[in-house]
Amino acid sequence: MESPQTLRRPSNWQDFETLCKKLWGEIWNCPEIQKNGRLGQEQNGVDVFGIPFGEDAFYGIQCKGKSEYNNSQFTTKEIDKEILKSKTFEPPLKKLYFATTALNDSKIQSYVRTKNIDHIKAGLFEVHLFSWETIVDLIDENKQTHDWYIKNQNYKSNKSVKLTFENNESEMIIEPKFRKRTYHYKQKIVQYNPRDRFNNNLFLDLSAIGQTNNQLNQSYSKFEIRIHNTGNEPLEKYKVFFNFKGEIQSLADNNIDGHHLSKLLRKHQPDVFLWEETMSGKVIPNDSILVGDDIFRSEDIYLKPFPKEYDIIIEWKLISKDFKETGELVLKVKPNIISDTKEILTEDPLRLGVFEKGIEDYLEDDE
Incomplete structure (x- = not known):
């Protein structure tokens, strides 16, 4: 039965490599730990490498991200392939770690243990496996990585x-809305009225006082x-x-x-x-x-x-x-863009005609 997971697995292999670099950098007390090369380059079976404090040879990590949705597992074929590549890493490794987001599998663990003994007898680098449950334990045991993983990656708190x-x-x-208006100026017919001799402009239009020109x-x-x-x-x-x-x-x-x-x-x-x-x-x-x-x-x-x-x-x-x-x-x-025509009566004969303006704002009471 699968044990409950307190930490979500990284969603992509790049994030998993970064996690491995951070985690084993703390475990090894190795500030010089690095990712190997860049995307597309030959890595000789090693994604992350460094020399642990007190050691005199390189340790390598091969990171294998596996989907948590289809429970894909690490295979013996993958292990053999990566071990073969790691033998070409320069200078020679002292230990090779397989770090995977796959869950523990007793058959794979047994296979890696056997490979490890064979390598020790042959004078080659040791081979070790760290599945996701083991990595979770290591994260909890290493405070710097734990705090970084929780705060910056939000795997445990699940903030989104x-x-x-x-x-x-x-x-x-x-x-x-915008308006494209055509103005049609027409002649205004003015009939003479003797009463118009008074200048109506002298009278103040009190109705305009207090009004504001607010248009939507x-x-x-x-x-x-x-x-x-x-x-x-x-x-x-x-x-x-x-x-x-x-x-x-x-x-x-x-x-x-x-x-x-x-x-x-x-x-x-x-x-x-x-x-x-x-x-x-x-x-x-x-x-x-x-x-x-x-x-x-x-x-x-x-x-x-x-x-x-x-x-x-x-x-x-x-x-x-x-x-x-x-x-x-x-x-x-x-x-x-709404096109319309507005007729305007004018007493000025020089303004008569049809004039089209450019596109302008559409004001609600400008009808």
Whole structure:
């Protein structure tokens, strides 16, 4: 029966090699421990090598990552193949360790023990096997590696996070409105009225006093950022920093042209902070703890793109008390350009005609 695992296995062979280098560097008290060569180079059966403190010859480690999903195991054929390669390592090894994420297998352990005795009798390097259960024990016995493995790789605490838009996806289509207007200036017929001899402009239009020119600008697209705690541990003192990559006309916390009443009337502490000059921002939730499977929803963010189809990349970085993560969100801009004609009566005959303006913002009350 498989014993319960307190540490998750690394998800790829690169991470497993790094773990082996860190672990045996501590066990051997060998700061000079190294990975052998680089990707694609011949390694002579050795992934990691070093001289343990007090020794005078190299020890080598062959790292074999195995999937935990199909329980794939180390084979005798693999062992023979790697031993043969290791005999060409220079200078000659004193010991060769097989480190694998595969679980203990009594048949493989017996095979390696036999190989080890054969090598000792022949004056060759010793051969030893460390399966995942044994590696877990060694990690627990070596504090530096244990702390590094838990804090930086998060295998035991299982912290993970995902950022999305309100559609719970990392991509979202935005369809800002823009206006392409044609102005048709027509002659205004003015009939003479003797009463018009009084200058009406002398009278003050009291109805305009106190009015504000607040217009909703539909060229801004609204979105929110959602932080999903997909792990089983709470995120503490977390915040998100983000940068916009791509052409942006404007960035704001509302889409009101004119007086920004939303800022004046706001009575609560905001959780979104934006800097238009650098096209960046941050999210700092008022509640500093996000428990597992919970979701934080930011305040609305308003962005005015250019009136064309393109992508805006949002690069984000989440940091918390003992966890950090990075990623990207993508806004796919698909503008809705509305063409219309507006008739204007004018007394000036020089202004008569049809004039087409370029694409401009779509203001809600500009009908």
